[in-house]
Amino acid sequence: MKISKQNAEHYTWGGICDGWHLVKNKELSVIHERMPVNTSEVRHFHNQARQFFFVLSGTATLEVNGERIILNPQEGVEIAPLTPHQMINDSNEDVEFLVISQPTSKGDRVLTEG
Incomplete structure (x- = not known):
């Protein structure tokens, strides 16, 4: 089935x-997300899940284990299990x-502190 x-x-x-x-499903999750200006998720890690964040539009900041990584459109970062991270939109779009x-x-x- 076609999905959008x-x-x-x-x-x-x-x-x-x-x-x-x-x-x-249990084996795989693919989510398209939208974050308005000045929003962020809580800092956290996953015990088992390996994640890949890939920006479609806008500019995101992904904080990974204390390092801030700027992601522009068509850029992504892989996050290993047990790695603290937080997606942030501190841009103007x-x-x-x-x-x-x-x-x-x-x-x-x-959840982690920070």
């Missing part, structure tokens, strides 16, 4: 951020990106 933002399961997080489940998790990150998130 228009027919994917949609959810909101952080009050104003959007996510669309493009693939959602919305950011849209893919987050791919293997296995799914559902129920595998541990």
